[in-house]
Each structure stands twice: as structure tokens, then as C-alpha cells.
Amino acid sequence: MTTTGVILGKFMPPHEGHVALVRTASYLVDRLTIILSASDKDPISPSVRKNWMESLFPEAVVIVANNGTEPLPADSPDWGPIIRGFHPEAIDRVIGSEGYIVDLARALNAQHFILDPMWMAFPANSDEVREDPFGHWKSIPDYVRPYFQKRLTLIGPESTGKSYMADVLAAKFGGPYVPEYGRPYEKYRTTGDYRAEELHFIVDGHVAHRKTLSLKAGPILFEDTDPLLTAVWAEMLLGRSLPDLEARIELPDHYLLLDANAPWEEDPLRYYGTQEQRQKFFTKIKTKLDAFGASYTLISGNWAEREAQAIAVVKEMLKTPKMHGGADAQK
Template sequence: MTTRGFLLGKFLPPHTGHVFMCNMAAAMCDELTVLVCSLDSDPIEGSLRYQWMKQLLPHVRVIHHTKNVPQTPEEHPDFWAIWQRICKEAHPEHLDYVFGSEPYVVELAKVLDARPKLIDPERLAFPTSARIILRDPAGNWDMIPDAVRPYFQRRVVLAGAESTGKSTLAAELASALNTRFVPEYGRIFDAYRTEDWQSSSFTEIELGHRAMRQAIAPSAGPILIEDTDELVTRVWQSALTGTMPARARPSDLADLYLLLPTDLPWQDDGTRYQQADKFREAFQQSMKHELIEAGVAWRAISGTGPARLRNAMEAIEQAFAQGTDDEARKTASR
């Protein structure tokens, strides 16, 4: 006989304890249904949490409930009858078990004519909660599943003309912050391109960089470093074709941009274009203009060697310690 289990939660956000609980429940029955419950007022959109849970539990039936309903018995005299109806609509078949880590599981199982199965109510296996994650994502990074991490990540992009040390600093920052960095996809594209630069070339570079970022982000730390991005690529298109792209700027721009100056000597690595100082400086001015027009937070980083790394680290710490990007915009070097 097939045994059926049921588990519901807000998963606001999903954490490793949730995944453990769902996987354990799935191992204790033949068919498990997980109901993701969301309200319009939730700080993280319900549809996003639903997609996360589907991604985290590919072997489980995941359903999304979106109606605004009472959350505690004190809110409505028919609280349990309301939730009985919700659960039966989501799972019309007879249920054998109701799983969860909270005491309400006992009463919910009773109204659904099922057996309650509490899983690690003291949270010994994974000592965390959604509230703890929301309060300090970076401090509880190991409790956030890979699929959820990009939502909480802060992105730092290195911008600047050729031969300003972006690639070197990206690797140094990633090491210092115990994270990963996204290499410049445009360099890869340029090394193997077979035609002259055109608008479609830069669209392809932007798509490639975005795909690389999406592939790297889940395994990175709370801060993701990027060697250029789509915004910087727009300036490169203007520099190499003479025309700024007509396409709109990306909506998901980075949290902080670090603009590296042209105070390092130009070095030809086989992919360089702008040896003359006037071209590098023109690029810098265009980059500054684009950063200002985009309304993003940015800092100009100076220094060489260890001093440059130290200045970049200080800029990151100051920007993110403020909890807002507004101050970073106000104090950015012009």
C-alpha cells in the first residue's frame, strides 16, 4: 500500500534544516507533498520560494498556496477548519502522515486524520531558523542552500580601462574574502572571435558573462567578485565601435563598482587595444559617466600592490557596513 505524507511551511527562506526535514520525510513515506505557503506581505516573494523548493526537492511534489489566510489560531475561530480545507485542496487523497518540526503538526494531523511525525523539533542536526538567516545571511552562509545563496549575495564589480589590474585584483579579493570571482568573459570571446566587432558581439558577451555568473554564484561566498560585467561591457562597445548600445541597461546591476585608475603601466598580453594613454583615459571618463548615469554605488580605488588590495577591501567593508548604497553614491570619487 502506498503511504502518503504532507509537510507545509513558509520556507522564508529555505535553509539546510528545511531540506533535511523534507528529505527525511520523503524517506519515511512513498509519496511526499510539500506545500509552500506565502502571503502578499512576505519579505521574499512566494513564487521565488516555491521555485527554490522545487529546485531543492526534485523528487518531491511541491505546491504553492498564495491566499492570505490566518497564520495562528488566535487570528480566527475557524483556524483549523480553514487549514484543513487548504490541505485537502492541495492533497485530496488520504494522508498517512503529517511531517514538521513545530508543535502545530500534532493538531494539523488530527484534523487531517493522519499521524503526526515530528522531525528534529529542537533543531539539533541543523541549528538554525529562517529568522536567523534573514537577520544575518552572511554569518550563517553554510546554512543557506546553494540555490538560495545568489539572492543574498552582494556583488562587487571591478571596472576600468585595459591593464588597470582588474584580473589580478579580482583573484586577490576572492582569496581575501574566501569567495570566488567571475572572470572577464569578453577576453575569452575576443580570443576566439572570427569576425569584426559588431553590436551582436557585445550582446553575446553580456549573455556569456551572465551565464558564467549564474554558474559560479551558488558556490561563492556572501560577496561575489566580478571582473567586469554587463555595464562595463556597454562602455567597451562604445570604445570599440564608437556607438553606445541602444539596448537598456540590465536591471540587476551590482551592489558596488570599484573603478581602477590608469596608474599602472600598460602591458600587452596579446588582447589589448588601448595602448595610448589618451584612449585609456577616454575609457575611464566614459566609465565614470556610465556609473553615474546608472545610479550605482561606486568607489575609485588607487594604490599598487598590497595597498590597492587594502583600499579595495576597505571600500567593500565601508559600503556594505552602511546597509545601503545611497551613502556610497554620495561619497564616490568624481
Template structure:
């Protein structure tokens, strides 16, 4: 038994009181945003219903957050929908509608879709059906295509989604072991690949900027002060870790599928130990929320120590290298140690990053659809 499509498509520019856009948004892309913006231009109130199944690898909460970030004027809500998709079965329709109506109980007078099932969906809501670009001519992309090749569809994604999908690589190590040199070299290496990779971003070490300001402020009071006179308070380290994380998130949203960071919040946990002798729980919590994928540890062996005015820990380098290695292993972080001359380190780093990117993004398939 098949359902009957009784509601005609609306073709004139009616303004509706409350419109609905419904989808998986797995992940959201330019076509989805075009649909939402079109609906928003033609209604007083818009609800966007994000439906996700438990089998899908991107959490519902993430998709809702992404859609809210891109469409702050819409009411974005989410629902878990584990019912198989069969647009030919009225009982399956009834089950889906129970989920939809629980999430969107308010009356709806228009349903905007780009799908063939839009008419039946609108009929069941007692609303007009508005079909938007069903041939995908404005934005020839689909979520299936994005899941299959995120790099090839990178320009179809908005910053919140790019920030979530970007592979984040952190270069960390003891003082004067080449972390900044390596992070910048990797950034330039991937930018040179061109295309979407030309936008590869580099996130500098915020802790260094913070330290420079502390030294400058001290010298404003005492012109003869040097780095040995600078002291740190434990409460400064969570601020450094959070600012580093915020800068990383912003760069990930603006850049390519890979991001290079000169240190991160996890590294800040070790720097707190180095300066204050023990852990800081607030820094550890910030580090635990991180979204990094690979750490590159620069070894201190056979690397000359260069005092640039903000360094005084040559004798601590073996201890710091070992602390980084121990904590990276203890916390289960994926890492590679970089040793030898710069060219050898860079080759090792590129191989590790390429291996990470070659693994893909691991999207699971959505529930199969029968139409």
C-alpha cells in the first residue's frame, strides 16, 4: 500500500507564520543552508528539526550545535530517530511522524524540502509543501558526497563543520627543540599542495605571547629586569590553555582539512609542572576537551639550546621531553617523536600527517532508505 500525495507544491511567494525544515544534516552542507535560508526568507518563524539515528557517527548534539551556529535566528531542535526509512509504508510514516511531532508540537503551515517525500511530509503536518531546488542546481552537493570525500567537498562546509572535521596536529616539546620551526614548516609544506590545502593554518604558541607581555610589563617598572625575574601564578595557566584552544578552534574553521598548532592545552599541563612543580586541574580539564588528533614530540637530543631572552631551562630539557612522552602515552594520545636533523624530522612528520589524513573520517552509513 502506498501513500497518496494530496498537497500541491506551493509556487508563489507566500509568507508563512511557522515553517519547518527537516533533515539529517549528516553533515550539514551548502545545499542544506540554502534550503534553510530560503525557508527563513519566507516565514515569520522557522523550526529546523535535526534527526539522527544511533547508527550514525556524528552525534546529534554536534549537528544541532552546527546548525544553530550557522542559523542563529532559526529554532533548531533535535530528535533521535532510529526508525527505518520507507516512504512507501504508511505505518513507517506514522512512526516517524510520532518522533517529528514530539519534537515540533506547534502547528506548522509550511514544510520546505528538496526531497520527493516533501509533499507527503507536508500533508501529514497539515501544511503547504514548498520544494526548493530539487535538482540541486544551486549547490550540487549531498551529504553522501561529503561523507565519501570531505576534502573534495571542503568548500561546501561552513566554519563550524570544518572546525569539527579538520585534523589537528600539535607540535610540542621542551624549550628550544624546534617546535615553532617544525609547525611552520609543516604549514608551508601543505599549503604548497595548492587547492583547498593552500588555506592550511598555523596556530602560534599563545603562552609565548603571554610571556612576552609579562616581561614587558615588568620592564616598564624595572628596566633592568630579565626573564629570570618573571614569575607565574597558577591561575594564569588556565587562561593560557583556554586562549590557545580558542585560537585553535577559530583557525580550524577558517582553514584546510589539516591544522598545525605550536603547542596546545595538553602541553600547557606540562609547562605548569615545569614552572610551579605540580598539576593544575583546570588546565587538565581544558586539555581533556581538546579535539586534536596527532602530537609530534620534538626531541631535545643533539639540538643546541638557544637563549632568545625567554628561555632559561636548558638543564630541564631531558626531564620535559620525558614528561611529554610519559603523559602522551599515559593519556592514550597518538604521537610520533621527531629526532635527527630538520630535514629528517620534517620527513617523519609529513609521513605521520599523511597517514592520519589517509585514514579518512570514518563516517558510518545512515540507516538504509526504501523509496
């Protein structure tokens, strides 16, 4: 016989306590339905939360119950008929971590399972996570982290310390960081003049890598180059811009623009080694940043000075959580 179960919650956002709750529920039932309580006033939109829950728990059925302008309290007796409307089949078990599920289970003619009601295993709640996500980073599941994460991208001409700086910052503040995809692409490509499509391949590889590593990174995702810098590479290599590539640019929260006045280190994968070429490259990057209205800090000086400037920027970024506009404005 198939055992069915229901979990009710806002999951705004889901945290590791929720993950433990749902995983435990999966041992208690054969078919689990997650009812996501929502309202028009929620600081995180129901669609975002539904996507999180479906990504975290692909075997469960996730249903959004939007109650309009006002949120419906979890202990409201209205939840019984609402859940019945979504789940007309018999419900065997109601799982949760708070006492209100006793009455809910009774209304659904089901058995209640109250798990970790004192939150001893995972002492976190969604309000605290939302208010201070960086302070509760370990409580945020992988799929949820990019929503709260800030992205800091290092760009500049060749041999200005981008990779070195990304590694230093990730080691100090938590990594991994997103490495440049253009270098391995250059190392293994067929020799000859670059084609426009190759710059798109580089963007494809870089963005895919970024999306993967963002799930494991810290509150700040450090990134060595990005599609904006690839767009500048297109101008340098092809002598023209690529509007279709530039349409793919997603600005990070902030850039560190490393100036061209760093010692040149020979590398067979590098192209533009004269100071005149490096300055031209730098000017094109700065022009592109300004054209896109990007937020950036100029990093200059010797290596120790550059490192100190970069660390200061990161510390400033960590003072405030990432803000979301529109339906997901932080409240």
C-alpha cells in the first residue's frame, strides 16, 4: 500500500532544517506533497521558492497555495479544506516541526509526525536567514545560495594578477572561485585566427562553470573574468564588437578592475605584452564597464597594495546582504 504525506510551510527561504525535515519525511511516506504557503506580500516570490523546493526535492510534488494579499497563518483551520482541494486522495501522514500540525493532521484524518520541535539539530529559521544570510551561510542549501550570494569579478589586461587575486580572496573569505575558461580553451584550441563563434564557446563554458561553482561558494562568489571581458577580447582579437555576445552579459554586483601597471610575466597563452597594448586593452575594458553602467573599483599599485585594496572591497560587500528588486525586494 502506498503511504502519502504532506508538509506545509513557507520555505522563505528553505534552510538545512527544512532539508532534514523533508528527507526524514521521505522515509515516512512513499509519496510526499509539499504545500508551499504564499501571499502577494511575500519578500521572496512563490515561483522562486517553488523552483528551490523542486530542485532540492525532485521526487516530491510541490504545490503553491497563494492566499492573496494576506498570508494565512500556519495554524489556521482553513488549511484543512485548502489542502483537501489540492490533494483529494487520502492523506496518511502530516509531517512538520511545530505543534500546529496536530490539528491539521486531525482535520485531514491523518497521523502527525512532529520532528525536532525545539530545532536542536538545525537551530535556524527562515526569518533569521533572510535578515542575515551571510551570518547563516552554512544553513543555506546549495540551490538557494546564489539568490543571496554577491558576485565579485576580477577583470583587467593580461598579467595583472586576476587569477592570483581570485585565489587569494577565495582562500581568505571562502571559495571556490570561478576560474577563467578562456585559458584552457586557448590551450587546446586549433591554431589560427579566432572566429566569432569561439568567443561564444568561451562564454558558454565560463557561465556553466559559474553556475555550478556558485552552489558551493561562500557569500561572495569570486570570478576570474566574465563575458564582459570576453566581449573586449572580441574587439582585440577580431577588431570588432559582437552585439550578440554582449547581449549575454550579466553584470556582477561589483568588479575589481586591475590596471595595466603590473609586471609582465611571459606565458605562451598570452597575446598582448607591450605596455602600449596592455594600456589599450585596459582602456577598452574601462570603456565597456562605463558603457554598461557597471559598478567597479580600480585596483593599482604593487602586489601587496592590490591585495589590500581588494580585501577592503570584499569586507565592504559583506556588510550588507544582497538586495532584490520587484517581487523579491528584501523586507
